[in-house]
Amino acid sequence: MRIGELASRSGLSTRTLRFYEEVGLLVPPPRTSGGYRDYPGSAVARLAFIGESQRAGLTLAEIRSVLTLRDDGQAPCAHVTALIHEHLDDIDRRMAELAATRRVLRTLATRAAATDPAECGGDDICSIVIAGET
Amino acid sequence: MRIGELASRSGLSTRTLRFYEEVGLLVPPPRTSGGYRDYPGSAVARLAFIGESQRAGLTLAEIRSVLTLRDDGQAPCAHVTALIHEHLDDIDRRMAELAATRRVLRTLATRAAATDPAECGGDDICSIVIAGET
């Protein structure tokens, strides 16, 4: 199948497919006599795997590492399991960071609600963000 | 004060300070006879404001927009309040996304725990990520 068909079957652009080849996610397929890429049917499943892995938050580099193992004939189970747990930890960290930022913003929102714009204009830049000694 | 002193007082690098000037967060200060930047004391408070705004999750472009209002003599209260609420919404969206990704990963972790590496090796790439018809 040519790149356009693979694109519409996978929901990706032809540009993205060529990019995936460039970064090693897709094995360079054989070419037709005219020089067109000629993908095997299995490319669709490979792209589905890539998409699912992305939805799980894996980076392209990590996905490539899994695919490379597979292409070398090795079972990637252990590697995949490790990646999953790394990402769970990562997500927990990021959620904690977001929660902290959210607390900061909530404080500012409260302060904003209590601020009279008329009295805003002291020496500081913005008494909502950095509270003055009021 | 010269750039090195401002850097150590603010905890930023001299590179970052020059970068901040380049992107319009710092007003270009006067220069000494030797061509060195000569910052007013108020630059410290300005950088504190920038830092606090960043901790609240504002982008440098947004922070600049607040500072520009201030530099033009206008009270940025209303603008700041709007930014705060935009970011709160943004954070809620991102936390929901992270939670969704986390659910995907939890599913994969469960599947990984139930996967026997010995039987991994079918036609698919990884039965943890995309479950086969087991």
Place this chain on the structure above:
DNA sequence: GTAAACATTCCAGTGCGCTGGAAGGTCAAG
């Protein structure tokens, strides 16, 4: 007088996942 610490400018790169344009070659339908 000389060395070290500090400053200047300019250009360019980082990571991530694409996306865009230009200039051209190939193939099927009419």
Place this chain on the structure above:
DNA sequence: CTTGACCTTCCAGCGCACTGGAATGTTTAC
């Protein structure tokens, strides 16, 4: 035979917040 859809390569940029190096100039301390 021409049109138009499809394909090719190459180079370049996005957004974000910096960071790095090179080559050079200034100030301070001894």
